[in-house]
Amino acid sequence: VVLRAARELLAEGGIDALSMRALAGRLQVAPNAIYSHVESKTGLLDELLDDTLAEVHAPPATARDPVAAIARLMTSTYDVLVARPDLVALYLSRQGARGPNAIRLGERMDALLVRAGVTVTATAEARRVLIVHTIGFAAFATGAAIDPDPARPISATESRRNFDRGLRWLLAGIVGAPPG
Amino acid sequence: VVLRAARELLAEGGIDALSMRALAGRLQVAPNAIYSHVESKTGLLDELLDDTLAEVHAPPATARDPVAAIARLMTSTYDVLVARPDLVALYLSRQGARGPNAIRLGERMDALLVRAGVTVTATAEARRVLIVHTIGFAAFATGAAIDPDPARPISATESRRNFDRGLRWLLAGIVGAPPG
DNA sequence: ACCTGAACACCGTTCAAGT
DNA sequence: ACCTGAACACCGTTCAAGT
16 A cells, blocks of 8 residues: 555655655655554665565575575576665665565575585575675666776676676585586 | 764764764854865765775785785775774765775775786676675674574674675685685 | 644755855 | 855654544
8 A cells, every 4th residue: 555655656766755755745645644554664664675575586495406596596686676776775774674575585595505515504604695795786786886997887787797707606605616 | 174073973973963964063063064165965975985995904916815815905894894884884875985095996906806817807897796795794794684584683793704704705716716 | 543733853955145 | 265044845753633
């Protein structure tokens, strides 16, 4: 109800356009009426964030090649994030979502990592490294400038290729094999 | 002059405490007087960001072991960022600094990567992956929750250890050797 | 349960004017 | 060059009151 309107505002005018007052305006309602449906702006953003993760395609924990499955999971996450540039900034500002969808994906990753032969003590670390890489590169792609050479900003396809290459480097290091 | 006051505000009350009006108040001056010294709030933040990178200790491009030198450079960057939690959020929101210090560090990284045997076409990609890892983990450490298990937030030392491990994984993948 | 009116305590920025 | 007064167009949130 309210969430849909918030998503529309985000799609139209970006993150700056999503204010409680603008949201109220779109719903033809007084600014404070929003607080009957949401606890605070922070709470609204949290719901928005976790909602988006529902779109990530997560391979089953029983996939034949667990390393390839992890790569697909992270790549799908990257694609979902990049498709919603304004949300990426939100992810960064609140360091990732923590709703039910985020938890579900985290557990799937852990299961796949264990099957890939990663020791139990290392799975949590590997998971965090992969998540940092994915969210970080999505932020990079949408903002287009961690690069110290601002004269030549890289394109979306270059960023995606860079994400892929980094992902292979990471997975190679994690499973102890040379990069494929 | 103005920058010092801005830094003090940041240290005392965090990112939310740094407003143009608060800055003016601290300097006993009208809010708009700040605009005689800085172009906008965005410009002020950019200067603040690049200033901080001056504190990073960068090994010489001629270091004997270039891979170890890269690790030291990234670790120093991580430490500098973590020591200034409020700035990390700024780095994220503007996807890294682009001032003279950022450029200097980028060139140093490229030189070390080439000496580590990374092909010329891959140096820019490797540099970006390492930067994403470093800024991302610094954000993780200061915000303390990309982790899908919020019940057990990880400590500063755990985050640092996780950063180190991820850095080794990455470097192993980049130079094509098993992780050390 | 859900809304309104009114208010509180703020923002960044601009413009014209002063010294 | 650097400052002020006044204003513009906003914020998130709370409180008391209405239906």
